[in-house]
Amino acid sequence: MMPKILVVEDMEAIRQAITAALAKAGYNVLQAKDGAEGLEIAFLEHPELILVDIIMPEVDGIEMVKRLRDDDWGKTASVMMLTNVEDSDKIVAVQKYHVYDYLVKSNWELDDVVEHIKNKLKAATEENS
Amino acid sequence: MLEYQDYILTEFNIVLLSSIAILIFLIVLLIFEASKIRSKFGMEEEDIEHRLDLLRHLVGAGKAYLFIADKEGAVVDINPDIQSLMGLEPNQLYGKDLGIFTEDTPGSNVESLWQVLRDKKLPFHLQLRGAWKNGEEFMETAEIRPLLAENSIVGFVVSRIGSTDGEGQSAEGSEELEKAYAKEQVIVESIGDGVIVTDAVADIVMMNKAAREILDTQESEIGKSIYEILQLEDENSAMLLPQYHPLAEALEDERRVMSRSYYIVRNDFTRISLAVTASPVIVDDGIVGGVIVFRDITKEKDIDRAKTEFVSLASHQLRTPLTTISWYTELLSGAGSDNLTDEQRNYLDVIYDGNQRMIGLVNALLNVSRLELGTFIIEPEPTKVQDLIMSVLRDVQPSVEEKQHEIAFNSEEEMPEINLDPRLMRMIIQNLLTNAIKYTPDKGKITIDLSRHYPDLILKVSDNGFGIPINQQDRIFTKLFRADNVLSKNTEGTGLGLYIVKSVLDRAGGNIWFESEEGKGTTFYVTIPLEGMKAKSGTKTLS
Structure with a gap:
C-alpha cells in the first residue's frame, strides 16, 4: 500500500495543488486546514509523513510540531516544513523538535517537492528495513 | 589708594611699550658689539650666540619681557625698567629662582604648571607677585614661555600679557579679541547639532548646548575624556573600545570619520542612535585637537x-x-x-x-x-570555491546555450578550502555570472578566473559584452540602479543584484570593483580574505 501523507496548509489553493501532485504520484493524501485539525488527523491516521505550513490560524506550524512531539507516536513521526517564511529563528525552532526538512514553497517547483518527498520516504523505508 | 595704583599701572604700561624699542636697539648694539663684548668680558662665543637667540625669541614673541631665566629657572636678566621701578640692583636678583615671584592661584598649582611647561614645552599664564620700590605690592598676569633650541629648553622668558584694565591700546586690542572669541562661542553654542571640541589627547575643551541636551547632562564636562563622556555602542549594544572611537580614529589616521551606526545610552537609560562625524583639527601639519559633531537620528x-x-x-x-x-x-x-x-x-x-x-x-x-x-547571518565554513563555481555553471548552462556563449573557467591548482559562507558565496558568483551572460550579446566570451593574491582570494569574471557607460559607473552598486544601455536592450533584471553583492561583501570583509568600457566588455573583481569571511550572527539567511 502506498504511504499516507498528511498536508497541513491553511491556503486552500496551495493545499489542493500539493494534494493533486502527490495523488498523481500515487500517494494516499490526507488534508488539514490548520494545526489543530492536523494534530487530530495525525493522531488518528498515523501518516508516514506530515507536511506542515508555519503561518496558520489557531494552532500554527511550530506549535503543532511541539504538541506532536509530546505524543508517544508523534515524537518519532516524520515531518517536513513546507512554508514561505524562512527566518532562521523559525528554522532553529523546528530543529529543536527534530525537523530538519525546511522547504520554501515559492522557491520549489511542485515536481521537485514531490521528488524530495519520494527520496525522504525511500530513505526512511530503507532505514526501517 | 586705588588712584595711586592706577597711576602706577599706567606708568608701568608706558614703560613696557617703550621697552620694545629698547630691545631692538639692544639687539643692534649686541650684534655690533659682539666681538668687543667677547674680548671685554671674556665671554665664550656660544654665550653670545645664546643671548642673541634669546633676544630673537623675545622680539619674535612681540612682548615686553620682565625676566629671563636659564633652564633651571634662575634669573639671568631683568628688564632695566622693571629694575628701576622695583628699585633693585641687578645683583639682588641674578641667580634667584623665578619661583619667588610666583604663587599658587585657585585651581592651579604652580609646581604642576612648571611640570607641564617642561614636558610639553608650551607657554602658560600665572600670577606674578612682587613689590615696587615704594613698598606697594603688585599682582600681574604674566606668561612664562620656554626658550627652545633644537627642541630642548634652554631658558624661560617671563613677560607681561595684555592688561584688562581698559586703558591703553593693547587693552582695546584684547577686548576686541575677547569679543570675537565670545562671538565664536555663541555661534558654536547655538549650532543645532551636538558639537564637542577636544585637545589632541581627546580631553574635552568645549561642549555646546545641543551636545549637553543629546547626552542629557547639565555639565559642560570640560577636562574629561571624550571616551568617558561620549561612550558609544555598536548595533549589538557592545561598548566601543576607546581605540575604535570615531574621534580616536580621526586623530590616529588624520582623517574625517563618519558613521550612522553608533548608539549611546543616556543618563535616563534611553538608548538613542547617533550620526557622528569626527574630524582632526590640524594646524601646520600637526594635530592640535579634534571636533566631533553628532545628532540624534533615532526617529529617522x-x-x-x-x-x-x-x-x-x-x-x-x-x-x-x-x-x-x-x-x-x-x-x-x-x-x-x-x-x-x-x-x-x-x-x-x-x-x-x-x-x-x-x-x-x-x-x-x-x-x-x-x-x-542587519538581521542576516554570515556563517563561514570550510568551502571549496571551485565546487561552488562548477555548481553555478551547471545552473546557468541552459541560458549559456541559448545565447551560444563560450565560457572558460581557470583556477589555480591546489586551491585550499576557504572559510566562507557557501550560500552567500554562491549568490555572489551567481549574480556576477548571470549578469555577464545577460549583458553580453549572443556568441560572447565569458571568463572566470580564481586565484590567490595574498592576503586575498580573487575571483575575476570578465565578458566582452555591452559594458557600463563611463558616466554611470559610479552608480552601478546603488540600489535599483540599471544602466541606460542595458535598459534599452534588456528589460529583465531588478537593479538589486550588485547592490546585494556589494552589501554582503562589505559586511563579510571582502571587496568588489570593476573595469568596464562600453561596447567592449566588463571585468568584475571580488576579493575575500584567505583567512575567511567575517562571521555575523543574525536571525535571517539570504535566499
Whole structure:
C-alpha cells in the first residue's frame, strides 16, 4: 500500500495543488486546514509523513510540531516544513523538535517537492528495513 | 589708594611699550658689539650666540619681557625698567629662582604648571607677585614661555600679557579679541547639532548646548575624556573600545570619520542612535585637537526600519499567491497537457517565466530588507570555491546555450578550502555570472578566473559584452540602479543584484570593483580574505 501523507496548509489553493501532485504520484493524501485539525488527523491516521505550513490560524506550524512531539507516536513521526517564511529563528525552532526538512514553497517547483518527498520516504523505508 | 595704583599701572604700561624699542636697539648694539663684548668680558662665543637667540625669541614673541631665566629657572636678566621701578640692583636678583615671584592661584598649582611647561614645552599664564620700590605690592598676569633650541629648553622668558584694565591700546586690542572669541562661542553654542571640541589627547575643551541636551547632562564636562563622556555602542549594544572611537580614529589616521551606526545610552537609560562625524583639527601639519559633531537620528532610523519591515512583510505575503500561480501553471502544463495546443502551451510558459521573475524579485527584496535591517547571518565554513563555481555553471548552462556563449573557467591548482559562507558565496558568483551572460550579446566570451593574491582570494569574471557607460559607473552598486544601455536592450533584471553583492561583501570583509568600457566588455573583481569571511550572527539567511 502506498504511504499516507498528511498536508497541513491553511491556503486552500496551495493545499489542493500539493494534494493533486502527490495523488498523481500515487500517494494516499490526507488534508488539514490548520494545526489543530492536523494534530487530530495525525493522531488518528498515523501518516508516514506530515507536511506542515508555519503561518496558520489557531494552532500554527511550530506549535503543532511541539504538541506532536509530546505524543508517544508523534515524537518519532516524520515531518517536513513546507512554508514561505524562512527566518532562521523559525528554522532553529523546528530543529529543536527534530525537523530538519525546511522547504520554501515559492522557491520549489511542485515536481521537485514531490521528488524530495519520494527520496525522504525511500530513505526512511530503507532505514526501517 | 586705588588712584595711586592706577597711576602706577599706567606708568608701568608706558614703560613696557617703550621697552620694545629698547630691545631692538639692544639687539643692534649686541650684534655690533659682539666681538668687543667677547674680548671685554671674556665671554665664550656660544654665550653670545645664546643671548642673541634669546633676544630673537623675545622680539619674535612681540612682548615686553620682565625676566629671563636659564633652564633651571634662575634669573639671568631683568628688564632695566622693571629694575628701576622695583628699585633693585641687578645683583639682588641674578641667580634667584623665578619661583619667588610666583604663587599658587585657585585651581592651579604652580609646581604642576612648571611640570607641564617642561614636558610639553608650551607657554602658560600665572600670577606674578612682587613689590615696587615704594613698598606697594603688585599682582600681574604674566606668561612664562620656554626658550627652545633644537627642541630642548634652554631658558624661560617671563613677560607681561595684555592688561584688562581698559586703558591703553593693547587693552582695546584684547577686548576686541575677547569679543570675537565670545562671538565664536555663541555661534558654536547655538549650532543645532551636538558639537564637542577636544585637545589632541581627546580631553574635552568645549561642549555646546545641543551636545549637553543629546547626552542629557547639565555639565559642560570640560577636562574629561571624550571616551568617558561620549561612550558609544555598536548595533549589538557592545561598548566601543576607546581605540575604535570615531574621534580616536580621526586623530590616529588624520582623517574625517563618519558613521550612522553608533548608539549611546543616556543618563535616563534611553538608548538613542547617533550620526557622528569626527574630524582632526590640524594646524601646520600637526594635530592640535579634534571636533566631533553628532545628532540624534533615532526617529529617522525608526522610519527607515518601518519601511524595511513593511517590504519584508509584503514580500512574504506576496510569496503565497506567487506559489499558487507557479504550481498551477506547472500542473496545467503537466497532467493532461496533451489536450493543449502549442499556442496554449506557449502562453503557459510565458505565465510561468513571468511568475518566476516575480519570485526572484521578491527574494531580492527580502534580501535587501535583511541586509538593511542587519538581521542576516554570515556563517563561514570550510568551502571549496571551485565546487561552488562548477555548481553555478551547471545552473546557468541552459541560458549559456541559448545565447551560444563560450565560457572558460581557470583556477589555480591546489586551491585550499576557504572559510566562507557557501550560500552567500554562491549568490555572489551567481549574480556576477548571470549578469555577464545577460549583458553580453549572443556568441560572447565569458571568463572566470580564481586565484590567490595574498592576503586575498580573487575571483575575476570578465565578458566582452555591452559594458557600463563611463558616466554611470559610479552608480552601478546603488540600489535599483540599471544602466541606460542595458535598459534599452534588456528589460529583465531588478537593479538589486550588485547592490546585494556589494552589501554582503562589505559586511563579510571582502571587496568588489570593476573595469568596464562600453561596447567592449566588463571585468568584475571580488576579493575575500584567505583567512575567511567575517562571521555575523543574525536571525535571517539570504535566499
